[in-house]
Amino acid sequence: MRGYVELFNLGKTYDTPKGPQVIVEKFDLNIEKGEFIALLGHSGCGKSTVLTMLAGLNSISQGGIVVAGREIQGPGPDRGVVFQAPCLLPWMTAYDNVALGVDRVFPHASKAERRATVEYFMELVGLSSSMHKLPKELSLGMQQRVGLARAFAVQPKMLLLDEPFGMLDSLTRMELQEVLADILQKDGKTALMVTHDVDEALFLADRVVMMTNGPRAKVGKIIHVPFERPRERARVLAHESYYDLREQMIEFLEEQEKLKHQAA
């Protein structure tokens, strides 16, 4: 079966002082249009490597990646990226940070239209009242909201999120998970999110893809998350299969941990 996003036989070899290191090998994954994938795995297994290759920010050593029927060549605004750190340009206001991409991607739209787009996404992430502040005047959580707005506002084919809420306290994290779930509900975007938070994966994803430990990491186990959308946290937590799925995931991760110790 061919997917909207296809990663086939994907591999990454880094050149290190100790010679070439194969980090990811034979990584195969098909993502359907509108699907939300959570990518889970132990720290250092190669999750960010896969994500940055998909973003085009990292060169591909073997295999290839196809998005919407076309093999990717480097980065592009068709794939929005949100990293762990908000990475806003500190000399621009929140509004200008978002407008930078909007102006680039919709150069033929009128000024008013572009403005409306930026304001719409600012409102979507709940930042209408502090649009014109500089990043340093915003809390980390608010900065990451701008990061989300920036990624969504260029209306990419898919979104790539690398532990986007990893730096936030748990309350802010839950808040932002809901913001993200909300936008995705409205926008129906295809998304791949790296996380190491099992509950976050279950709350947001349609499928959870778990990687084996590196080196030569690949897809180890895929779990379908059957909760209907829109999701409400309380209902998700109360779902009959929630703890069963959670258990399966933790079991897989522990198994991988054991294998690592045996290898060592």
Added chain:
Amino acid sequence: MSATIFRFLDRVGLEAFAPVVKLIQGEDVALQMRRIAVNFGAPLLTFLLFLGAWSFASSHIMTKYGHLPSPGDVVTQAGVLWEAHVEGVRAEKAFYEAQETKIAELTAAAKIFSERGQADKAARMEELAREAKQAKFSASPSYVTQILTSLKTVFAGFIVASLIAIPIGVLCGTSPVVQAGLNPLIQIFKPVSPLAWLPIVMICVGALYTTRPEEAWFEKSFLSSALTVALCSLWPTLANTALGVASIEKDHLNVARVLKLDTWTRVRKIIIPSALPMIFAGLRISLGVGWMVLIAAEMLAQNPGLGKFVWDMFQNGSSQTLAQIMVAVFTIGIIGMGLDRIMIILQRSVSYASVSR
């Protein structure tokens, strides 16, 4: 309110005054007094010691022109120079007033002659009026004029240097190929003394300066001084710009990569703002270097300005002129400090604007 004051003091580099403000606000008086003693007492004390040592030296060192000038002599000569300037301004004004009157008289006479039908005499009067108009006040430039000339020259050279150094620095910082290509040249030219550049610049300016003097925008001497300043002061800005651009955060560049920004937008929106604090740090060093180089160039080339003033006074050789040289030394130092202050303020204002979190 007080936070604004402190931020202002910090930005203009006058942190030393912060305790004074706190004292006025009645905050921990003893502590503030102690800080004031350190911030102002210590500099005052060193200054007094310096004056003491100088006075002692001046009464003990005999030069061939008499005693080394004392601080008092220098102050006196500063006054003399100032009065000479005021007198010069007055004389110039008087000259042009007299000229106006003369032209008015001649034109009036020309009118009368032409009314009488004596066209040849009228033409003669008009010609005289034209000649009178062309007469220029000439006197050796006063001390203040020399200062203004030097300031104009250093800024011209500095602007030329910046216009060259910043774009090349950005190119070096963005492209390893350009960097590798230009590096040897930069390494070789950077340490060259202004005294070595000067003859080359003068000869080149001489060869290329073919405009007739009355049509030229700039004087030859101005051009050669300014270009020497530019050649010597562009290196710090170039090096700093290249370094600032090369050390842009990868995250910020990734923003540009993901959005596929075109080169010009990338330079304008990401590279320049991010490197701005480093660029300004470079500009500050450049202006300082430029000011030092200018004085040397003016001395050597006999181009108008403070350097020439020092040299002329040295040639005159008298106790008074020695004191005037010392006035010049203080002037050069104080102006240099002032230029540095201005650059600090600019540098801090851009750093504050772009610093994250």
